[in-house]
Amino acid sequence: MIRLDTELVGKMEEAFTSLVEKEMTMPPIMRVDVPDHNGEVDIKSAYIKGEDSFAVKLSSGFFNNPAIGLPSANGLMILINSRTGEPLAVLADEGRLTDLRTAAAGAVAAKYGSRDNSRIAGILGSGSQARLQLQALMLVRPIEQVFVYGRNDEKAFNFKQVMEQKTGLHLTVCDSVEQVVGKSDLVVTTTPSKEPLIYGDWVRPGLHITAMGSDAEHKQELDATVMGKADVIVCDVKDQSARLGELRSSPEQQERAIELGEVTSGKHSFRQSDEEITICDLTGTGVQDTAIARHVYHRLLAWEGVKDERREV
Amino acid sequence: MIRLDTELVGKMEEAFTSLVEKEMTMPPIMRVDVPDHNGEVDIKSAYIKGEDSFAVKLSSGFFNNPAIGLPSANGLMILINSRTGEPLAVLADEGRLTDLRTAAAGAVAAKYGSRDNSRIAGILGSGSQARLQLQALMLVRPIEQVFVYGRNDEKAFNFKQVMEQKTGLHLTVCDSVEQVVGKSDLVVTTTPSKEPLIYGDWVRPGLHITAMGSDAEHKQELDATVMGKADVIVCDVKDQSARLGELRSSPEQQERAIELGEVTSGKHSFRQSDEEITICDLTGTGVQDTAIARHVYHRLLAWEGVKDERREV
Structure with a gap:
C-alpha cells in the first residue's frame, strides 16, 4: 500500500522544509539500552505546529537477532491526534516505514546534491x-x-x-x-x-x-x-x-x-x-517519521473509504 | 481483568525495590509539547536487567479536552521483548493502567509511611x-x-x-x-x-x-x-x-x-x-509502567490460555 515513489519523496522534501520553516516540537532521541541482549530501542517524535496529527516512533536494533534468524531491526509508529492526544493508529510496520522514509531522504539528498x-x-x-x-x-x-x-x-x-x-x-x-x-x-x-x-x-x-x-x-x-x-x-x-x-x-x-x-x-x-x-x-529525524506515518494514515483512510470524521474542535 | 488489589500493590513494591537493587535502564522522561492545543505527551520506559520484557509508555494530557467532553488524559503502553526487541503487545488502555499503577504506589507509600x-x-x-x-x-x-x-x-x-x-x-x-x-x-x-x-x-x-x-x-x-x-x-x-x-x-x-x-x-x-x-x-516512574504492563500481559496470556511460547534464546 505504501511504496517508495516520487510522492513519498515529495513528502520527505516537505518534512525537511518544515524543519527550518515551521514551528515544531522535536525532542532529542530517547534511547532505552538493553545491554545484556546487545539491543536498544530509540524513540523519536516531532509535532509540526498546525498539523492535525503527529507520530511517536519506536525503532529497535537487537544485534544478536541475526544469529537466531531474526532481523536486528524492528519497530512501530503511533499516530496521535494533535488536538486531543488520542491515539489514531498503531502502525506495526516492523521498521519498514523507517526503511522507506530513510530511502526517500536519500532521494532528496541526491536530487539536490548530485549532478x-x-x-x-x-x-x-x-x-x-x-x-x-x-x-x-x-x-x-x-x-x-x-x-x-x-x-x-x-x-x-x-x-x-x-x-x-x-x-x-x-x-x-x-x-x-x-x-x-x-x-x-x-x-x-x-x-x-x-x-x-x-x-x-x-x-x-x-x-x-x-x-x-x-x-x-x-x-x-x-x-x-x-x-x-x-x-x-x-x-x-x-x-x-x-x-x-x-x-x-x-x-x-x-x-x-x-x-x-x-x-x-x-x-x-x-x-x-x-x-x-x-x-x-x-x-x-522524527519529522520524517511523522511525515510517513501521516502519509500512511491518510492512504489507509482513503483505502478503506473511511471519511475522515475527526472531531472539528 | 486488571484490578487495584493487593497483588498489584505487591508488584509495585517489587518495582520500587528493583529501582535500588537491580541494574536497570530508565532514561529521563521524553516530552512532546503541543502548545497550540494545550497538550503534551510524556514517554517513559524502564528495562530491568534480566527481565524478559519491558514497557514504553505514552501518556498524554490535553487540557482543552474537558471543554469538549473528553478526558484530558489518554495513553497506551507497548510491551517489548527484551531479547529481540519485538513488540509483544500494545495495551490501548487510555491511561487506565497509569491510574492504577499510581494508585498502587499510593498504597505502598501508606503501608510504610502511615501509622x-x-x-x-x-x-x-x-x-x-x-x-x-x-x-x-x-x-x-x-x-x-x-x-x-x-x-x-x-x-x-x-x-x-x-x-x-x-x-x-x-x-x-x-x-x-x-x-x-x-x-x-x-x-x-x-x-x-x-x-x-x-x-x-x-x-x-x-x-x-x-x-x-x-x-x-x-x-x-x-x-x-x-x-x-x-x-x-x-x-x-x-x-x-x-x-x-x-x-x-x-x-x-x-x-x-x-x-x-x-x-x-x-x-x-x-x-x-x-x-x-x-x-x-x-x-x-517508568519502572512502575513496566511492572504493570508485564502484570497485564501475563494475566492476558493466562486468560487466553495461551502457553507462553516465547523463543528461548
Missing part, C-alpha cells in the same frame, strides 16, 4: 537499505550502471542478482570501496561501519556522497579528509550530525555545514556546478 | 485518582472514615456519594484543606495545584501525607513549612522529585530525603514511631 546527469551509482553495503537507496536514486537520476561493495562477498553477489532482476540495470561487484568511489557519479554509504570507509584521495570533482550509515556515537563512514575536500556539506539536523553523524569526526566542518531543509526550502543552494564535490549526511 | 492503626483518611481532590487512592488506602489500612476537600463543591459531593456507595464508609466533605488535614491520620493529595495546599502549622504529630499531584515543574501541593516539619521524607526517585515533585520547592530537604525503593527493600526504615510526621512524594 543532474548522474548515471553511475556506487553503493556501499548490501543490506535492505542498500537496495532501497538504489531504488530511491532511480526515482531522481537517470541511473544506468551500478557498482557495489560489501564486506561479505556472498551478500554482495546476492545484492547484484536481486537488484539486476528488480531494476533491469547492470551491477558490478567491486573488490574495494576505492573502486566503487573511483567509478561512480554518486555514492551512497549504507553500512554500520565504525571506521572511515572513504578517504579524500579517492574523490574526484563532481562526486556526490550521501552518508546514511552513521547514526550513533561510535559510527563513521567518511574520513575527515573527504569532509575537508567537499565543497558543500549538508546534513539533516546539524546538532544531531555533530553528535551521531559524520560531523562528529570532523568538528572543523561544523560551522560551514548547512541543513537539508535550508536546501529544500530554497534558502541555500546545494550543488552549484558539475565540478563540486558534495556530501549529504543523514542521521534520521 | 498501622490509621483509621481516618483525608483526600484532597475529587477526580478519578482521588477515588482510586482511597481504594488503595483501604487495601493497606483499616480506614473507617474519610474527609475530602475539592475546589469544586459539586464534584466533591459527587465524590462523597459515589465513594460511600462503593466503599460503605462514611465520607464528609470539608470546607477547607485545613479541616481535612486536622481530622485525618493520613492524607493523600491528588490535585494539579500550582501553589501549596498544606502548611506546616496544620500538621499534628503522627500524620502521614502522600503527595502525588505534582509531576511537573510548575506544580506544588506541599508548602516548604510542611516539608520542614516532616521527620522523614521519602520520594519515588530523588532526582525526579527535585525536578518535578515536592523536593523542587524545598531544596533544603533534598539531602535527607530517601527513596521508596530503599524502604521497600529494607535498606531504610520509613515511619519509626506513632509520633513522627511522614511524607511520601510520588512523581511516577
